[in-house]
Amino acid sequence: MSKPSDDRSAAGRGELNRPAQLVATAAQTIGPYWALIEHPEWADLLRADGPNAGYAGGERITLTGQLTDGDGATCPDAVVELWQADPNGEYEAGFHGYGRSRCDAEGRFHFTTVKPGAVKGRGNATQAPHVTLSIFARGLMNHVSTRLYFSGEALNETDPVLAQVPEARRGTLIARPAGSGVWNLDIRLQGEGETVFLEV
Amino acid sequence: MSDPVGYLKVAPGSQPPLNSPGYGSTHKRHPKQAPIRIAPTLTESLAPRMLERDYPSFADMSVHEGRQAQGERIIVGGRVLDENGRPVPHCMVEIWQACSTGRYHHPLDTHDAPMDPNFKGEGRVFTDAEGNYQFVSIKPGAYPWRNHRNAWRPNHIHYSLFGQGFAQRLVTQMYFPGDPLLALDPVFNATPDVAARNRLICTLDMDIGKEEWALGYRFDFVLRGRDATPMENPQ
Numbered sequence A: 001m002s003k004p005s006d007d008r009s010a011a012g013r014g015e016l017n018r019p020a021q022l023v024a025t026a027a028q029t030i031g032p033y034w035a036l037i038e039h040p041e042w043a044d045l046l047r048a049d050g051p052n053a054g055y056a057g058g059e060r061i062t063l064t065g066q067l068t069d070g071d072g073a074t075c076p077d078a079v080v081e082l083w084q085a086d087p088n089g090e091y092e093a094g095f096h097g098y099g100r101s102r103c104d105a106e107g108r109f110h111f112t113t114v115k116p117g118a119v120k121g122r123g124n125a126t127q128a129p130h131v132t133l134s135i136f137a138r139g140l141m142n143h144v145s146t147r148l149y150f151s152g153e154a155l156n157e158t159d160p161v162l163a164q165v166p167e168a169r170r171g172t173l174i175a176r177p178a179g180s181g182v183w184n185l186d187i188r189l190q191g192e193g194e195t196v197f198l199e200v
Numbered sequence B: 001m002s003d004p005v006g007y008l009k010v011a012p013g014s015q016p017p018l019n020s021p022g023y024g025s026t027h028k029r030h031p032k033q034a035p036i037r038i039a040p041t042l043t044e045s046l047a048p049r050m051l052e053r054d055y056p057s058f059a060d061m062s063v064h065e066g067r068q069a070q071g072e073r074i075i076v077g078g079r080v081l082d083e084n085g086r087p088v089p090h091c092m093v094e095i096w097q098a099c100s101t102g103r104y105h106h107p108l109d110t111h112d113a114p115m116d117p118n119f120k121g122e123g124r125v126f127t128d129a130e131g132n133y134q135f136v137s138i139k140p141g142a143y144p145w146r147n148h149r150n151a152w153r154p155n156h157i158h159y160s161l162f163g164q165g166f167a168q169r170l171v172t173q174m175y176f177p178g179d180p181l182l183a184l185d186p187v188f189n190a191t192p193d194v195a196a197r198n199r200l201i202c203t204l205d206m207d208i209g210k211e212e213w214a215l216g217y218r219f220d221f222v223l224r225g226r227d228a229t230p231m232e233n234p235q
């Protein structure tokens, strides 16, 4: 397992590539009223009038999960975004891999999509099928991102990102079957069983 | 095919910490464990292609179903760049805000201020090939929230931007110059670096405004840049 790359660039190596005045804009919370830009249909990536209309490849799946906070209370005002590859493991090559789902009164998100394929990793590595989830909410000054993997995938054993996650916490990234074509992954923002969040 | 290049490190103090005690809602919602830093793979290097064909733009929020909203009409424009100084073309920008009285067109907003039926508060625009965007709206009002005693949010507009890389995704808020509430706002003040914080304030721009019609404000966005130095493979 590797160390985070932070230390190597601590001397500011990265700064050399950026004009001094250009620093990324500060994020601010999405707040409670983001629902003004809500389009519930975006949670269905296969919607009939959407960018993937008529897409016939792959296995149709539902992804769901419950979002909870440090008290275990549900987060009904949050929104989850999904980003994924197509069944061939390719991004935006005939399949638009973006979705957005609000959390309902029980803090649950729901996506309808196709199961992604294995994605090329760094070097010669292969990444297990996965979906990226980003969580935005009141009380989150910036969004946090994680990955959803599928339990039972042989490639999970050799996935380079999962390998960076301490074994005891790896389960927070692995969705379990919850009915035919339904996969569940609960997300805990804080506390016991806290989800592993990833950053680049 | 070579590995995706990394993103530039986040400049110290330029982003608000997830644990920002002045903003009460962060208390139970910020992760306590540090995120795991990974080298970008295709997943983090690419980003969804948000095309205007699929996500139609609506750039004039000041009119709803043919009727003018109340309040001070404004034009907001600027550029979207990355930290390398390159314009971000065809970038989808989502916009939402309260009406001129500080009320959101949303059932959860119970603030006792008149709701403007002609202001829905949602907009969506795309940058052009040079990264320029512009939209028309109404200056939003301040509104109360229950974060602390007699808490009021300064006038602000919410934004959501999709860049060309996953790490360029940005949700932020824009504030207005000279607002006395800024000094008291824990969301605005959560960003430690003063210059980074002040970049969230737009500037009055008489070239963006339109004579005898609307005041203009300029607001530029900067999304994460790429690090030309190849990152070591963490494996």
Ligand SMILES: [Fe+3]
Pocket: A031, A033, B098, B153, B156, B158
């Ligand atoms: Fe707001």
